[in-house]
Amino acid sequence: MTLTTRTGTGRLTRLGLRRDRFRLLIWVLVLAGLMAAVAVKFVDIYGTKAEIAGIVATLKSPAIVAMFGPFQLGKNATTAQIFANEMLLFMALIQVVMNLGLAVHATRYEEDQGLTELLRAHAIGPQTPLLAAASELTLVNLGIGVLYALGLNFATMPGATTQGNWVIGLGLATIGWLFGMLTLLLAQLADHAASATGMAYTLFGLSYLARMITDVQQPRLTWWSPLGWVEKLAPYHQPNWTPVLLSGLTGLICITLALWVAQHRDLGSGAIATRPGRRTASTWLRGPLSLLWRRQHNVFLGWFLGVVVLGAAYGTVFNTIGDILKTNPTMQQVFGKAVVHSANHSLLVNFSALLAIILAAVAVIPGLQLIFKLYGDETHGWLEALYARPLSRTRLFLSYVGPASLLSTLIFLGGWGGMVLTGNASLTHASDGITAFEFWQGFWGQLPVIGLFLALGILLVGVWPQGRTLAWLYLAYGFVSQYLGNLLQLPKWAKRLSPFGWAPSVPVHHVAWATFGWELGLAVLLGLIGWWGYTHRDLQQH
Amino acid sequence: MTQPILEINHLQKRFGKFTALKDITFSVNAGEVFGFIGPNGAGKSTTIRTLLGLIRASGGSATIFGHDVWHDSVAIHQRLAYVPGDVYLWPNLTGGEIIDLLLKLNGNAHTARTDELIHRFGLDPTKKARTYSKGNRQKVALIAAFSQDADFYIFDEPTSGLDPLNEKIFQEAVLDLKHRGKAVLLSSHILSEVERMCDRIAIIREGTIIETGSLAEMRHLTRTVITVTTKTPLDPAALPGVHAVQTGQQPNSWQFSVEAEQLPAVMTALTAHQVVALQSTPPTLEDLFMHYYGKA
Structure with a gap:
């Protein structure tokens, strides 16, 4: 056997598939299942001409365009066309998130853990771990793509074609794959997993924003965002293989660059190196709170700025959304100016109500991560040094839970404020916009919901840390049931399974203070149980 | 005789059906270096984790400075220093920052003694913790412990990553603690080290202390x-x-x-x-x- 820089790729790929078998299985099942299930559901709810005609106006509204992509089909659109138009971007988003996680986990994370070093001491080439990760991602994306196509064939939506089904399958597969390869490249440049993940999500967020703004303003320019390529597939309309080719080529460039970097760098280092730092601690670094800030402030600031930018980007489409004359040009002649302004205002309020939910769901993520970090740091052994100091468990608990709650609240306020401010500024008639009263209604309305999700996290960390995934699944369900709920015509009870559906949506309605009260009470109760559990249980050995 | 610093009586710990500690009894006095030896998995680290209040004993009692190790852990930790066997440090902080932070948490400050220890152990305190080797991570924890003004020191296999020169510095520092009347609990696999430094020894096997006494008595x-x-x-x-x-x-x-x-x-x-x-x-x-x- 001759030894090359790639010796052992096959064996390592099998090892990777084995290592990730559960997470791969869950991703594949969830993604392929969701796609097929939604397709079947669409046959049910948008199967007839009348049903389609009823939804077309809604889909053309800029608010929906901002969320799902532009709609350039007429009233004669088929079920399959509507499906492709509304679902592809959403599915692509989930698939990109999967690829980002898997790519970092299979390369930089393993290297941080010292596992790559262990492997490289055997007959394993310098490029092998990277190539094995790339093979794993290729297989997974391809597998999901094939299952998509088969599932769509099985759903037999009116207007679906076999070619279209495969354009969707392979289109999503290559776009997911492209982001996987891009992350592999970033993982070679960064010198630890957290930094690679941060860079990958930044690029992902930028391409989402670019897609959204161009979709609403200038759909032609959407070609400049890789996520926009999803919309250009037009599978049941005029199937276009160009995005598949583009993603494939870009992905190949990324992986080639990544392999080159892998061949030329030292194990354990990255192109962007860690620099030496302070010889002594600054005076304010003196307790668990300042330690957390010292370790995580980049993450906090990144999230805050990211969500403010996201909110502001949503705000930039206010002037298009809040202009009813775009979809109903005769309204002013018929009803007069006052009615038009009030209609515009009501459009904006409805749009912001949905965005309040999205922003709240996004704002929960960093808070929940921080609460779970209390457990993550425990299992990493990082807390051991603190536990051996005169610090009570309650103080440690509070120094994670407190900042987590504050972080989620501030991030929500930032995103929500960013949206309303840029949105109102973009309007020709400022009076159409969201009022200060409505702004605070939106804030107070979502606050207990954020609190409830964080409290669930606290409860799990204190009582059953192995079940942390539950909180993520619940949050994901709450988000999806609201984001897609109306489009899928989900029954009311399905939307009420998560706290997002417990109170009437704000700022369309006023805050239901009674609900607000008991939701907050429930959150506090869950938090107290979590605190009790945390101060009474054994701490884990790393 | 004055009250022992550490007193353990028939300590037990069960994890579900598995009994990790069956019967642990020993005590450590002021001015004494106490060796705690036993094979891997015998329960040394579980005992130490119980002493630190990280896990709760299922039976028996353990007190440090006369306080219960679970209920009064904060008061105990005020006067206690601990170096774990596997030192995990926050990866994006420098060694120097971590030493200072750990000292401040106990109300101590970075002193000339800290600088001297950094110098003697040959640690570069400006490096980020993620770039440290196992030995260097251990040095960070040891420097923080030795420059802390405590009355009871717990070392859990502290020299497993150190080179012989640093091991010697460690031993000198422990003997210095002893001369200053401090109590030291030293869990170690390096038997020559225990033999040279420890006044009394406990041997643990399968969660039970099978022998306690001075080396001379055991001989x-x-x-x-x-x-x-x-x-x-x-x-x-x-x-x-x-x-x-x-x-x-x-x-x-x-x-x-x-x-x-x-x-x-x-x-x-x-x-x-x-x-x-x-x-x-x-x-x-x-x-x-x-x-x-x-x-x-």
């Missing part, structure tokens, strides 16, 4: 190796309490081991054969350890 429990040359022929195998007899290089030269309680009788018998050369080697801690562990 009584095992065999001394004797190498002897006599003038007149000798049959050592016939003597009481003699084992592992080997012939030496010269005629009438033997090597064998003797049970401690038969040593006087054997010596008398040897003298009767006119001893030309005699060498007696007391059992090392390693022999003791093998002796106990081999019994399993």
